[in-house]
Amino acid sequence: MARSAPGKAHREGITLMQLADMFPDEKAAREWFESQIWPEGRHCPRCGSKRTHEASHAKSPYRCTDCRSYFSVKTGTALEGSKVPLRKWVFAIYLEVTSLKGVSSMKLHRDLGVTQKTAWFMLHRLREAWAEDKAEPFDGPVEVDETYMGGLERNKHARDKLRLGRGGIGKTIVAGVRDRATKRVAAEVVPDTTRLTLGSFVSAHAMPDAMVYTDESASYSGLPRRESVLTSTVDSRK
Numbered sequence: 001m002a003r004s005a006p007g008k009a010h011r012e013g014i015t016l017m018q019l020a021d022m023f024p025d026e027k028a029a030r031e032w033f034e035s036q037i038w039p040e041g042r043h044c045p046r047c048g049s050k051r052t053h054e055a056s057h058a059k060s061p062y063r064c065t066d067c068r069s070y071f072s073v074k075t076g077t078a079l080e081g082s083k084v085p086l087r088k089w090v091f092a093i094y095l096e097v098t099s100l101k102g103v104s105s106m107k108l109h110r111d112l113g114v115t116q117k118t119a120w121f122m123l124h125r126l127r128e129a130w131a132e133d134k135a136e137p138f139d140g141p142v143e144v145d146e147t148y149m150g151g152l153e154r155n156k157h158a159r160d161k162l163r164l165g166r167g168g169i170g171k172t173i174v175a176g177v178r179d180r181a182t183k184r185v186a187a188e189v190v191p192d193t194t195r196l197t198l199g200s201f202v203s204a205h206a207m208p209d210a211m212v213y214t215d216e217s218a219s220y221s222g223l224p225r226r227e228s229v230l231t232s233t234v235d236s237r238k
């Protein structure tokens with residue numbers, strides 16, 4: 001579903017009124033999601049088999065004849081595990097993609113009649129799903145940074161210590177890139193923070209002409225597209 005959503009700059013499209021007509025009830029929303037997820041017919045998200053049938057299971061209305069697993073249109077998607085009605089997801093997606101700077105969880109909370117916590121969760125899931133969609137690189141400007149995750153070397157048991165020095169040694173490095181306009185983010189584990197590694201990470205997620213903002217880490221100083229230096233990254237949503 002995310003893949004067919006119109007881009008932010010694309011201002012044509014259906015109106016909120018048309019959307020309400022298209023999705024009068026939960027059944028219409030489910031059928032729309034199914035047509036998006038399974039354009040060539042329903043198949044099992046676990047084994048791929050097309051031999052499936054309806055089942056009398058409340059949350060997972062279909063069953064695979066081959067691997068015998070129960071599933072729904074949400075299984076294996078960003079909506080998995082969510083109790084939010086599909087119709088509310090439709091409206092959340094609409095509000096997010098039609099809002100130039102992305103919709104706030106407060107607005108979603110008010111417009112959809114869900115708690116703000118639920119609204120935050122929905123936006124998080126959607127943005128995560130879009131960030132994974134590499135087919136649509138960020139237009140920028142983008143902000144890039146890196147985070148070290150994992151335990152401190154000095155807290156490890158002697159036999160697990162890497163004895164390689166200080167700082168990030170022995171931790172997992174996660175590089176992150178965030179599009180300022182859309183607030184979409186992408187993150188991935190990187191082997192190191194060399195110019196080459198971080199440069200290719202940025203290239204994989206942002207358009208070649210996207211303006212890149214970074215912190216003052218030395219690793220970035222040679223990034224070919226570096227345009228500016230940020231001393232701090234401010235996220236207005238926090």
Ligand SMILES: [Zn+2]
Binds near residue numbers: 046047064066
């Ligand atoms: Zn199966």
